[in-house]
Amino acid sequence: MENLWVDIYLRAILLVNRISTILIGWVLSRMLKEFYLGKWQVFPSEQSVSNGKERIKLEPKAMDLLIVLARAEGEVVSREFIFEQVWKNQIIADHVLYNLIANLRKVLEDDPHHPQIIITVPKKGYRLLAQAESPLQQGNITDEKTDKPSWLKSALVLSVLVLVGVLSWRFYQTDKITLDSADIKTKNQSAPSIAVLPFDVFHSQVDTQYFADGLVEEIIHQLTVIPDLAVTARTSSFAFRDQGLDIQALAHKLNVNYLLEGSVRKDQNILRITVQLIKVEDSTHLWSKVFNVEEQEIFTLQQDISLAVVQSLAPEYTLQSSGRLRKHPELGDAYMHFLRGSAMAAKATPEYIQKALIEFEQAVALQPDYALAHIAIGMNKMVLYQYRLLAPEVARSSTQKAIDIALGVDQFMPVAFAAQGLLHINFGEFEQAEKAFLTALELDPKLALAHHNYGYLLWIQDNHSKALNHFNIALAHNPMSAITNFAVADSLFVKGQLSAALKQFQHCVALLPDYPACHLGLANLYRFTMQADKTLEHMDFARQQLPEKNIYMITADAVDYFHRGEYDAAWQKQEQVALVKGGGYLEHQLKSLIYLHNDELNIWLQELEFLAQQWPENSSLKMALGLNYYFSNDCARSLMHYESVISDDAYLRGKFNVMAWGISHLANMAFCYCQQGSEKEQQMLALLEAQINQYDLENFDTPGADLVKAKLLLLTNEPDLAKVYLESHPLQTWQLNWLVDKDPAIGFLTD
Secondary structure (H helix, E strand, O other): OHHHHHHHHHHHHHHHHHHHHHHHHHHHHOOOOOEEEOOEEEEHHHOEEEOOOOEEEOOHHHHHHHHHHHHOOOOOEEHHHHHHHHOOOOOOOHHHHHHHHHHHHHHOOOOOOOOOOEEEEOOOEEEEOOOEEOOOOOOOOOOOOOOOOHHHHHHHHHHHHHHOOOOOOOOOOOOOOOOOHHHOOOOOOOOOEEEEOOOEEEOOOHHHHHHHHHHHHHHHHHHOOOOOOEEOOHHHHOOOOOOOOOHHHHHHHHOOOEEEEEEEEEEOOEEEEEEEEEEOOOOEEEEEEEEEEEHHHHHHHHHHHHHHHHHHHOOOOOOOOHHHOOOOOOOOOHHHHHHHHHHHHOOOOHHHHHHHHHHHHHHHHHOOOOHHHHHHHHHHHHHHHHOOOOOHHHHHHHHHHHHHHHHHHOOOOHHHHHHHHHHHHHOOOHHHHHHHHHHHHHHOOOOHHHHHHHHHHHHHOOOHHHHHHHHHHHHHHOOOOHHHHHHHHHHHHHOOEHHHHHHHHHHHHHHOOOOHHHHHHHHHHHHHOOOHHHHHHHHHHHHHHOOOOOHHHHHHHHHHHHHOOOHHHHHHHHOOOOOOOOOOHHHHHHHHHHHHHOOOHHHHHHHHHHHHHHOOOOHHHHHHHHHHHHHOOOHHHHHHHHHOOOOOOHHHOOOHHHHOOOOOHHHHHHHHHHHHOOOHHHHHHHHHHHHHHOOEOOOOOOHHHHHHHHHHHHHOOOHHHHHHHHOOHHHHOOOOOOHHHHOHHHHHHHO
8 A cells, every 4th residue: 555655656746847847837938038138138048138238148047037036027026936936845954945046146236235126025035127028018016025927826736636635845955156266265276175066856856865875975075085175065066056067167266177967857866967077177077977876775875976086086006995985874754854955054044954853753653773863953953042942951961862872883984073062052061062073183184164163262252363273174175155255254354454454344144145244244343443334334234134133133233323423322231141151352341431431431340249149250351341440540450350361362462453443461460560660561461462463454544543552652662752642633532532542551651
């Protein structure tokens, strides 16, 4: 009986495929008429647009999206409806749509900051500002979430009659990006480098696409075993899926000298997989191989393909380390549940992460020793904890259990140690986190996940130089990662490398236009370099994308209000952020400056002292106490707190994002040592001068840094030069110029 139902299911799938093909052909036939959007003439049947001077080819998905928006006749089209119409039955990460919109705007010369064609409607969807002038009158999209054109309703009714009782799944595509390779970190071209492109699938069953993507991912993983072979991460190699770029263009954008491409066809249980290895330099096919295998032989096939590539690129390296091969179940549905779960988790929203966890749980129920699925469970439960959807004790116990099971199956599993490091980070156990990340990197020196998150660990401990090294390594393996691009940009900003930080933030925005962190980072850079209009533009954009109660948006708003002189609003925003283990330095600095402005430091000092007693290991509180006692003209207590953290705290050494506020702990200490007649004054002044000299501020107005430079010059007996800075236009027009009158050193040294 079970086999009978399987046969019925398969026949239903075939029937659905045939009817879908007919329906799609019928739908497309209704869309083939030309129409205009402003100066652009759109040719759906030719997949192109023309401005009267040149005709530009569009990728199929871009044309589909344009048609969906045109049919709405200026009404808002929800993201959900776009996903349904353009990607049919696939699970799609939101950034795929963001990048498709960005690409369309680029082709149509539509400025995303002042659009005249495609309008983003925050938290709802998109609409066309330019009306489509065409014969497209078959139906309108009137409801932004659910209503479909009448012709489409008829098609859907017919589809529903056929699809009753048939289970369908969705899967995602990796984002589509058009960026110049000059913006991508350059690999060492003396060594071979390769990108494994997503395989084409000539089969309509959704699970076959999952299967093909899983095959590519495993080939990528296995190729990383070669020490001198640079392998592009999946996120980046999949970034150009369906864009129709030629071999040379793809290789140029990914900065590789070899490409592996392939296709998958399925006939019953037999997979026919064609793979080609291409040398980019002259577009020659080094070899082309055809593999005919049954589904249960797929894992052996992955090794065969990887070995064939290795023998071509590194013939001296003939064996793969079995310890580096990832283990998936060879029989049953566990592997398919894992692939579906991975696709859902890639959308990175709480809703899809919870759906992904169901798939992963089903995988381990079928295969209890499925280590990768256990790790996926642990990692995604940590994400739910970060969304505050899991209690700390539940998240910790369930994640640790998953990691322990995985390591029990494979004690040398790099990603398990990376997951362990993330778990420790989330609970403030930095020493244990570092040990876990170093173990992961010892097992797999190319593991981008470990490099990025070890960089994050170093970043939150203020070791930004070392953090930047690991972020750059992660970026070299995964140049299209938005979060790693952001991390590199933010680290450069903290180190005072403003030109490089600006370029990296702009690259991050181009990579993922609707990714709010990139915009918040740019807003912060523009804020501290006196570019108010640009600050407002990027802050407004982030506000449209993030929920009002998002902790990052709340913090950014607090800083923004403060720098606009709206101190009460800044205070109210900052009060919405709960302190974790006594809080971090920047939130203490913000409150300190608000109390300083209001002449109420005595109140804040009492609260800081109370917090320091509760959290004696929190160095940020000691730094804040040193700062506040300095502004209270109590050098003895200021130095007592400063000296308790001076030996290893990076805030004293090189953080531009502290100096940008007009604050320098080194200058404060130098002044207090001067007041005490201590020889340590010269040591602090030398450190401060070295710190300023390492910054790249030449092309920017940085009034906060100018204030600190003036302070240094006063301390080194150069009052005339100090006066130049104090009377400079940036400092005179700065919203925080009241700090000049509040600073004890400047008041004392200028009297």
